[in-house]
Amino acid sequence: MVPNAQRVLLIRPSALGDVCRSVPVLVSLRAAFQDARIDWLVRHEFAPAVAAHPALSRVVSFERGALGRSLASLRVGPTLEFLKSLRRERYSTVVDAQGLARSGLFAWATAAPRRAGFADARELGWIGLNERHRLPRGLHAVDRMLALVHAMGITPIHDMRLYTPKPDLDAFHADPHLAGRRYALLAPGSRWPGKRWPPDRFADLAQRSLEMGLDAVVVVGSPGERDAMAPLLDLARREPRLIDRVGRTSVGGLMALIQHAAVVVANDSAAVHIAVGFDRPLVALYGPTRVDLVGPYRRDADVIQHARPGDRLDHKDETAGRAMMERIQTAEVADRVDRVRDRSPHGPAGDQNRSPG
Template sequence: MHRIALFLPNWIGDVVMATPAIRAVRAAFPVAELVAVCKPYVADVLAGAPWFARTILADKRGPRSQRLFGVARQLRDAHVDATLLFPNSFRTALIAYLGGSKRIVGFARYARGRMLTDKLYAKTDERGRFVPSPALDDYNRLAAALGATPDHRMELFTTPADDASADAVWQQFGLARYARVVALNPGAAFGAAKHWGCDHFAELARALTSRFKCGVIVLCGPGEREMARKIAEESRSPHVFSLGDAALSLGLTKALVKRADLLVTTDSGPRHFAAAFNRPVVSLFGPTHIEWTETYFAKEICLQKKLACGPCQQRVCPLGHHRCMRELTPAEVFRAAEQLLTRVPLATREVPRAA
């Protein structure tokens, strides 16, 4: 095959979970040109990666070139031999079909089976209901159907600009003077149901700085600046710093996670950054099944309260009590963080430490 298009997942964390499959396709077809097709907001997840020769942006609300027929036209002009569909939507299969791909590999869902040349089927129980199973494994199944041999190792890269931005943050807050730096990620694009309270994060940050004499950096996205500032303020510690006033980017978040000694995070995209950079991570789960996003990462501790009402998979708690996250205490999270910080060696960073 001369040219292979890969439609990337629509969530940041899922793009990371697809990296073993992407890398395997690259290895299986070393002379083929790989084309990434993705939403604009996930494109930077794979910035710096050596796998793709070209990226086609796809957004039904974007300019004409990014809409259905515009993307299909670009694929047709590129003479794509095969297409691998990570998303399960009808729309992605239609774009690949209209794009003239000779071979289309995907899961037969949402009435799109007739457009696929290679149909895969999700795991279901005896009643036909979907069984929670790792998305990473499903992505690998797609790559295997194309002829690749994937593993479970997720992988990301940073660009020189990303690392320079992280250097600036490191210098701004004097983080080189700390033997350890812990990153906290309180955000969750999925919805409020995944949030762990600012007061909980603040208490955790205070305990970490007291026990380990470490620096703590609170990460955030553009819509989470106030949350990050609040956590730093409520920690009442001079060793806790917020990115709330920084020039934010996905690349900066990647670069900061890459050099942290530990990440404590909600079930969101940066959780997978940690595994991709081989950094220890404590992941806080509430309304979502851990099984959907299992990554087989040995340096991860997943915490979740087992309640009769969950996991509900809802963006907002339908019962209004949010117990699955509220009852996950800072003390429990601290114990998990302590376990990883005392078990895993310090990160090797590309920045100087204070003497």
């Protein structure tokens, strides 16, 4: 039986894709603790991904860089003050869904009577817990978090829905380049070079997508990825229907763009998991990654991956990763885009998000 809890803290600070696919933990906690205050500890830059979720009471954000600088300079005051602020909240239950040293430290700092997490948390992150659950490592990341919830005596709920902050939705609807138009969203970036499909193929795909009858193609990415996307951005300067939003979109803005896209084409990156959260048509391009562990949740059919026996599925191995991504041909991606665009299993996503399953 689930014990009474008045204040609950979910710890999942990063990265953006991981934050987005941790939403089922929040939904499960809300169903179990209907009258509790439920907070989410998350990095400041990723807070918009969950801030508008109706199951959440409050975001507790922190700036990773600021905390890191305070420790590196031996000025521990800001870090200690943040840790003390967690203790002052008097949480009754803490769930560490991250399983790293920093998240374990945050859990320990709360001094909550119940601090649950993974018994095999990396970097000795389990030290900050007083309720450690040993769970199979061969589960998908979402299923493993929900297995943790279940081990706590809470019924897991597989609800991946995301909610875009209202200001970002309003800005989208006021954008004359996008509102009311059918567009493909391309996310050619990824933190790891071995996960990136060649940018010239993305440029070719953009041209083919426009020839399919879509009104526009929107390209997104971080400011540091502009050089790597040169073929696409060169095309955007010649083709007005190719809209360059690389380095010009906030997290909330990205959510609004994906929520209204006719189709999303992305490498293994946060855009994939946001598309799942909005139940959008998706073409996910995967190379050196275990799709069964970290792919789009319950949407393996949306993945294009050409792994061969003997391939090393290590996203840090750039050479092996690039070789795998090179096997994905533009024609097969374009064919998939043409087949899935506008065909969400649960209908088009509007401002009221629908459950993906």
